[in-house]
Amino acid sequence: MQQMMAQLQQMMSQAASSGPVNWDLAKQLATSHLGDDPAVSASDRKATADALRLADLWLEEATTFPSGLTTAASWTRREWLDNTTSTWRALSEPLAEKMTAALSDLVPEDVRSMLGPMANLMQGIGSSLFGAQVGQAMAELSKEVLSSTEVGLPLGPAGTAALLPGNLNTYAEGFEDVGPDEVRLYVSLRETAHHRLYGHVPWLRAHVIGAVEAYAAGIHIDRSAMESLASDLDLTNADAVQHIDLTELFRPEDTPAQRAALARLEHMLALIGGWVTCVATEAAGQRLPTLAKLAESARRRRATGGPTERTFSALVGLKLSPKKLREATVFWEQMTRDRGVDGRDALWAHPDLMPTQEDVASPGTFAEADFGDLDMSIFDQLAVNDPREEREEDTDDDNDDGPEPPPAKA
Numbered sequence: 001m002q003q004m005m006a007q008l009q010q011m012m013s014q015a016a017s018s019g020p021v022n023w024d025l026a027k028q029l030a031t032s033h034l035g036d037d038p039a040v041s042a043s044d045r046k047a048t049a050d051a052l053r054l055a056d057l058w059l060e061e062a063t064t065f066p067s068g069l070t071t072a073a074s075w076t077r078r079e080w081l082d083n084t085t086s087t088w089r090a091l092s093e094p095l096a097e098k099m100t101a102a103l104s105d106l107v108p109e110d111v112r113s114m115l116g117p118m119a120n121l122m123q124g125i126g127s128s129l130f131g132a133q134v135g136q137a138m139a140e141l142s143k144e145v146l147s148s149t150e151v152g153l154p155l156g157p158a159g160t161a162a163l164l165p166g167n168l169n170t171y172a173e174g175f176e177d178v179g180p181d182e183v184r185l186y187v188s189l190r191e192t193a194h195h196r197l198y199g200h201v202p203w204l205r206a207h208v209i210g211a212v213e214a215y216a217a218g219i220h221i222d223r224s225a226m227e228s229l230a231s232d233l234d235l236t237n238a239d240a241v242q243h244i245d246l247t248e249l250f251r252p253e254d255t256p257a258q259r260a261a262l263a264r265l266e267h268m269l270a271l272i273g274g275w276v277t278c279v280a281t282e283a284a285g286q287r288l289p290t291l292a293k294l295a296e297s298a299r300r301r302r303a304t305g306g307p308t309e310r311t312f313s314a315l316v317g318l319k320l321s322p323k324k325l326r327e328a329t330v331f332w333e334q335m336t337r338d339r340g341v342d343g344r345d346a347l348w349a350h351p352d353l354m355p356t357q358e359d360v361a362s363p364g365t366f367a368e369a370d371f372g373d374l375d376m377s378i379f380d381q382l383a384v385n386d387p388r389e390e391r392e393e394d395t396d397d398d399n400d401d402g403p404e405p406p407p408a409k410a
Helices: 002-017 023-032 042-061 077-105 109-142 165-172 180-200 204-217 223-232 238-243 256-284 291-303 307-316 322-349 357-361 363-368 377-381 387-395
Strands: 071-074 160-163
Touching (some): 023 109, 042 071, 042 180, 042 256, 077 160, 077 204, 077 307, 109 307, 160 180, 165 180, 180 204, 180 256, 180 291, 204 256, 204 307, 256 307, 256 322, 256 357, 291 322, 322 363, 357 363
Parallel strands (some): 071 160
16 A cells, blocks of 8 residues: 555656656656667767768758758767657657546546545656657667658757667668668768758748647547556556557547648658658769669668658557658659759748649659749748858858858757
8 A cells, every 4th residue: 555655646746747748757768678778989980970971962962952960970779869859759748648638537527626636646647658658669769760860850959960870780780782881871861861851941840740739639539448547557566557558548530630630741751751762862873882772771661660650650650651652752853853953942942832642643744833933033932041042151251260051940
């Protein structure tokens, strides 16, 4: 009984301080499940920095977006956890709020007024449950992610391009006739391309996270499943919360609004991934003889459930289609041929200019559409400065010692 009361008091204190997700518990569980986390050697750190900067240089001719790289970093798994928590918070808390609110609703209003501080118990339980789930997911992803942007979002600080040498070396061992330097360089191309895109398309990050929030807004909790979960909880067994499947709490049928949010999210993730693949391939050109094998391995990684797929499947039950990614890649390649690099990248100036799913399926028809002079004037029309002009203005400052990289935007 004393042990149970101590656990109840801990739950209530967590409810008052931790919010919808108990991040202390999440970090504790994630750290304990990291397994072997070798330190980054000096040679790996130098190789990573050199690869990221070389990849960023190769991208100069492949896209109009200037560098989004301000820091080249090598992370251990623990450092990946520490540097990505703020983004996981933005992705997971909208969903957690819905669940903790539903747990609180299990306590009738008249009973809640009688319980006083004890009424927060269900909120504390929900916070701990979600903290345990998020912590486990972060730990599993930390063992396989290769870079800070592999899930399709820049998870780390703005402008920080980072690779995980420990995971990257293990991934490179799976190639029979491709050297680790080439693998590192290809992953660096994708990493720096993501940073260029997110660093200079200010609406993009909020658009992706907003789709997750829109899905969360329509979540319906199965009350009977919630009651069953609450009755089966063993408050004296802290490890038990790690093995609870929260997906059973959500109704299997999505609302029309949720289906629209999921379609919008999947479409945007495909456009981002397709653009990155297109630009990285163009930048590599003839410089990487093993480019075809590296690109094929990346496609198989996604098709078999890589970090991107596992992340959004866990968050919103979204199963990303490899076919949509292939179609998006073909679309951006078609735009490059028909409209040039400037015309292709100008489509990112505003979400209203982005192609629909039907457009991606018929890139030839979209390419023939009359958008006017998109390559440069669209930035002025939408009051969005061409980032290349900002960079040129910076170099004209007589007080500067040299050109400074533009600040990256979240």
